[in-house]
Amino acid sequence: MNISEFAKIAGVSKSAASRYFNNGYLSEDKRNKIEKAIEETGYSPNISARSVRTRVTKLVGVILPKLSSESCARVTEGISEVLDSEQYQLLLVNTANDSRKELDYLELFRQNRVDGVILLATELTELHKSVLNKMHVPVVIVGQRMNGFNCVCHNDKGASYSLTKLMLEKGRRKPGYIGVTMDDAAAGKARWEGFEKAVKEAGLTVQKKFIETAKFDIDSGYEKAKHLLSGTDIPDCIFCATDNIAIGAMICCKEKGLHIPEDIMISSVGDTKIGKAAYTPLTTAHLHYKTAGVEAAEMLLLEIRRGSSVGRTLQLDYEIIERESTGKCETV
Amino acid sequence: MNISEFAKIAGVSKSAASRYFNNGYLSEDKRNKIEKAIEETGYSPNISARSVRTRVTKLVGVILPKLSSESCARVTEGISEVLDSEQYQLLLVNTANDSRKELDYLELFRQNRVDGVILLATELTELHKSVLNKMHVPVVIVGQRMNGFNCVCHNDKGASYSLTKLMLEKGRRKPGYIGVTMDDAAAGKARWEGFEKAVKEAGLTVQKKFIETAKFDIDSGYEKAKHLLSGTDIPDCIFCATDNIAIGAMICCKEKGLHIPEDIMISSVGDTKIGKAAYTPLTTAHLHYKTAGVEAAEMLLLEIRRGSSVGRTLQLDYEIIERESTGKCETV
DNA sequence: CTGAAAGCGCTAACAA
DNA sequence: TTGTTAGCGCTTTCAG
Numbered sequence: 001m002n003i004s005e006f007a008k009i010a011g012v013s014k015s016a017a018s019r020y021f022n023n024g025y026l027s028e029d030k031r032n033k034i035e036k037a038i039e040e041t042g043y044s045p046n047i048s049a050r051s052v053r054t055r056v057t058k059l060v061g062v063i064l065p066k067l068s069s070e071s072c073a074r075v076t077e078g079i080s081e082v083l084d085s086e087q088y089q090l091l092l093v094n095t096a097n098d099s100r101k102e103l104d105y106l107e108l109f110r111q112n113r114v115d116g117v118i119l120l121a122t123e124l125t126e127l128h129k130s131v132l133n134k135m136h137v138p139v140v141i142v143g144q145r146m147n148g149f150n151c152v153c154h155n156d157k158g159a160s161y162s163l164t165k166l167m168l169e170k171g172r173r174k175p176g177y178i179g180v181t182m183d184d185a186a187a188g189k190a191r192w193e194g195f196e197k198a199v200k201e202a203g204l205t206v207q208k209k210f211i212e213t214a215k216f217d218i219d220s221g222y223e224k225a226k227h228l229l230s231g232t233d234i235p236d237c238i239f240c241a242t243d244n245i246a247i248g249a250m251i252c253c254k255e256k257g258l259h260i261p262e263d264i265m266i267s268s269v270g271d272t273k274i275g276k277a278a279y280t281p282l283t284t285a286h287l288h289y290k291t292a293g294v295e296a297a298e299m300l301l302l303e304i305r306r307g308s309s310v311g312r313t314l315q316l317d318y319e320i321i322e323r324e325s326t327g328k329c330e331t332v
Numbered sequence: 333m334n335i336s337e338f339a340k341i342a343g344v345s346k347s348a349a350s351r352y353f354n355n356g357y358l359s360e361d362k363r364n365k366i367e368k369a370i371e372e373t374g375y376s377p378n379i380s381a382r383s384v385r386t387r388v389t390k391l392v393g394v395i396l397p398k399l400s401s402e403s404c405a406r407v408t409e410g411i412s413e414v415l416d417s418e419q420y421q422l423l424l425v426n427t428a429n430d431s432r433k434e435l436d437y438l439e440l441f442r443q444n445r446v447d448g449v450i451l452l453a454t455e456l457t458e459l460h461k462s463v464l465n466k467m468h469v470p471v472v473i474v475g476q477r478m479n480g481f482n483c484v485c486h487n488d489k490g491a492s493y494s495l496t497k498l499m500l501e502k503g504r505r506k507p508g509y510i511g512v513t514m515d516d517a518a519a520g521k522a523r524w525e526g527f528e529k530a531v532k533e534a535g536l537t538v539q540k541k542f543i544e545t546a547k548f549d550i551d552s553g554y555e556k557a558k559h560l561l562s563g564t565d566i567p568d569c570i571f572c573a574t575d576n577i578a579i580g581a582m583i584c585c586k587e588k589g590l591h592i593p594e595d596i597m598i599s600s601v602g603d604t605k606i607g608k609a610a611y612t613p614l615t616t617a618h619l620h621y622k623t624a625g626v627e628a629a630e631m632l633l634l635e636i637r638r639g640s641s642v643g644r645t646l647q648l649d650y651e652i653i654e655r656e657s658t659g660k661c662e663t664v
Numbered sequence: 665c666t667g668a669a670a671g672c673g674c675t676a677a678c679a680a
Numbered sequence: 681t682t683g684t685t686a687g688c689g690c691t692t693t694c695a696g
Contacts, residue, residue: 002689013667018691027665042466047445048389049689051380052672059423067412068405077399080426091391092424094412113379134374218609247609274606277550277579334673345683350675359681381673384688666696672689680682 001043010037021045060300061091061114063105065122069216070272071289072120075142078293079118086301088115099123106131116300118142123183138303140296144186150303151313152296156186156269159285159318160194160239163267166283167237167326168202172265175199176210176235178224178245191241191269210235214245221248229256237326240268243275243284250279250325261327271321281323288316333375342369353377392632393423393446395437397454401548402604403621404452407474410625411450418633420447431455438463448632450474455515470635472628476518482635483645484628488518488601491617491650492526492571495599498615499569499658500534504597507531508542508567510556510577523573523601542567546577553580561588569658572600575607575616582611582657593659603653613655620648 007017010033019025020034021044037043051057060083064072076092083090091114095101102119106128109117116137121128121144132139132149140150164175177195182188199206212224221244228235229252240246246268250260258264260280267283268275275282295314303309322328339349342365351357352366353376369375383389392415396404408424415422423446427433434451438460441449448469453460453476464471464481472482496507509527514520531538544556553576560567561584572578578600582592590596592612599615600607607614627646635641654660 003691004689014690015667015692016665019666022691025665030666042443044443046384046689048380048383049672050691052378052384052674052689053691055672057380067409068402070400070402073400073405076424077426080399080424081428084425090424092408092412092422094409094416096413111374111376218605251609273550274609277583277606277610279609279611335675336673347675347683348681351682354675357681362682378673381688382675384673384690385675387688668693668695670691670693672691674688675686676688677684677686679684 001041003045006037006041006043009041010034018045057113057115058088059091059114060088060297061093061105061109061117062120063093063095063102063109063117064120065095065097065102066216067092067094070274071270071287074289075120075293075296078290078295079297080293082294082297082301088301097122099125103127103131106135109137110135116140116304118296118300122187123181124185138300138308140300140303142292142296144184145313145315148311150299150311152292152299153186153313153315154287154292155315155318156190157194157197159269159287159320160191160241161198162194162318162320163269163283163285164195164198164239165201166320166322167239167265167267168198168204170265170327172237173204174210174234174236175204175206176212176228176238177206177240178212178214178221178228178238178249179241180214180216180245187241187269195239209233214241214248216242216244218244218248218251221245222252223248225249225252229253229258235264237265237267240266243268243270243272243282246282246284246325247274247278250282254279260325265327266325269318271319275321275323278325280325283323283326283328284321286319286321288318292316333373335377338369338373338375341373342366350377389445389447390420391423391446392420392629393425393437393441393449394452395425395427395434395441395449396452397427397429397434398548399424399426402606403602403619406621407452407625407628410622410627411629412625414626414629414633420633429454431457435459435463438467441469442467448472448636450628450632454519455513456517470632472632472635474624474628476516477645477647480643482631482643484624484631484648485518485645486619486624486648487650488522489526489529491601491619491652492523492573493530494526494650494652495601495615495617496527496530496571497533498652498654499571499597499599500530500536502597502659504569505536506542506566506568507536507538508544508560508570509538509572510544510546510553510560510570510581511573512546512548512577514545519573519601527571541565546573546580548574548576550576550580550583553577554584555580557581557584561585561590567596569597569599572598575600575602575604575614578614578616578657579606579610582614586611592657597659598657601650603651607655610657612657615655615658615660616653618651618653620650624648 117139145151214220214224271284271286449471477483546552546556601617603616603618
């Protein structure tokens with residue numbers, strides 16, 4: 001059924017029907033007729049046809065690296081909440097950590113289909129920059145910062161600094177580090193810098209052999225910890241870039257008979273669910289993932305409405321959650 | 333830029349350009365011209381306009397109860413993988429466990445915008461049935477079964493039966509149960525039935541006071557376990573409907589000084605990441621969430637192509653993952 | 665406040 | 681193979 005047919009049934013003109021579904025500007029009488037006809041027919045306008053005319057799709061594209069990661073899911077949840085309340089819908093694409101796909105999707109969204117794009121970024125290259133610059137719709141980047149673009153990000157350096165400091169202030173002198181690739185400016189580079197800063201401020205130096213680079217999952221954290229904890233000279237505390245890595249490290253400690261926190265302290269950034277339920281509850285920095293999603297969506301909606309303006313970066317604070325893995329003894 | 337303008341630049345006719353982006357049917361010469369023009373202009377066709385003509389949106393709506401639940405995320409990941417490879421895209425809506433919203437979205441998708449719908453269902457009411465019956469596009473239901481519809485689901489009863497049996501065969505005689513609402517036919521009802529069957533087969537009876545109904549989260553599992561484990565007469569094993577509940581129960585056990593598995597065994601259904609990293613690694617039934625997503629998407633695509641046929645239900649098997657929480661002693 | 669009519673960008677039937 | 685043309689369903693001037 002199309003709007004002409006529907007209008008006929010309702011006993012009004014096409015235009016009247018269209019007005020009903022849009023601004024209004026209609027007499028009470030026609031309004032009633034139309035409502036009755038909707039009741040009968042279940043008619044609702046074809047959205048594609050509307051989009052052709054209005055050049056508005058009411059769709060926002062969301063590009064994310066891994067849907068089944070808790071942090072991504074939480075950001076997306078925030079995005080969805082805002083979009084929903086504004087009658088926008090969410091077109092989701094999953095790059096499965098494939099950088100080429102990320103660019104493909106940006107390209108796909110460049111001209112068509114969506115009114116705006118939210119990119120949950122991990123690694124941002126020059127190629128990204130050039131594609132982003134060619135976009136015809138507004139874009140908001142989440143989790144990374146990039147000059148000239150709209151970004152919502154976390155205080156990664158601050159979080160790792162605080163956590164490392166916390167462990168060192170409890171008397172630890174041999175800090176270890178399990179991070180992720182430096183190509184990730186946030187989780188890789190910034191968290192490293194925070195760690196390094198805290199170590200230096202404590203008058204210590206980081207030993208090369210106490211540094212490892214892992215992937216983002218538990219297994220990788222386990223493997224790297226295994227390497228770090230082999231031999232006799234081992235760290236007395238480890239800062240891990242992510243909760244997953246920390247969990248892997250803790251499993252390794254357990255296996256080696258190391259007691260947490262007595263023999264070795266562990267902390268990490270993320271505050272995902274897993275840390276709370278872990279073998280030894282994990283000290284972590286809570287990052288406001290859902291809020292980041294909410295803010296990003298709102299920033300995007302503003303851009304869509306007001307039109308492109310100057311790039312801005314919103315940084316969200318963190319909160320230290322102290323648990324047993326750094327010596328906090330308490331009931332749950 | 334529209335296709336006419338683009339065709340002019342390329343030096344071909346509108347139709348030639350359209351053909352290039354669709355079936356083909358084009359001379360090599362024109363093909364080259366068009367490719368060159370794309371290079372120059374970055375043109376790509378307007379998808380809304382195409383949809384108006386073809387009545388195909390290449391969009392699949394996915395309705396889910398909670399994005400940040402690991403099981404949902406994994407199903408969605410499977411869906412996304414298949415859709416992606418078939419040039420379909422995923423329109424995601426999150427009901428936040430709000431049954432009214434679920435119906436709203438079904439309604440929204442009923443006439444418009446999408447070529448098909450995948451519903452990750454929790455509770456399926458008569459109202460659902462009537463809305464589903466009025467859909468104009470194919471629907472696949474994931475996680476529940478409903479006669480007359482296309483469903484992909486798990487063997488919930490079998491999984492809970494096997495896990496309960498496993499614990500009872502190790503000599504436990506006082507089984508406890510922390511489940512979820514019976515309105516959820518899969519996670520609530522079926523898992524209860526499996527538990528009950530195993531208990532009866534072992535010649536035991538379930539004690540009323542050893543039965544609790546929780547929500548789907550850790551905190552609720554913790555609270556219900558607290559109730560179950562108060563007093564002196566407590567269960568010597570607990571089957572939990574979900575991993576999250578089990579984790580909550582384990583935290584409670586730890587707090588009460590109960591040793592797992594010596595004093596009390598715990599098992600549950602789901603095999604989410606959290607169970608592996610738990611205080612005591614959790615015995616669980618692995619459900620093939622991602623595969624369910626893949627199968628659902630493929631079932632839907634088939635329906636979209638072949639047109640609606642008779643409803644079919646695909647049940648996926650489970651796998652028991654035995655860990656320390658039921659007495660399996662092993663290194664990781 | 666209303667209806668007629670033009671036209672959004674595209675595809676596909678048709679005639680060449 | 682190709683180009684012309686009608687028309688998908690809708691919104692939005694414009695004239696009343």
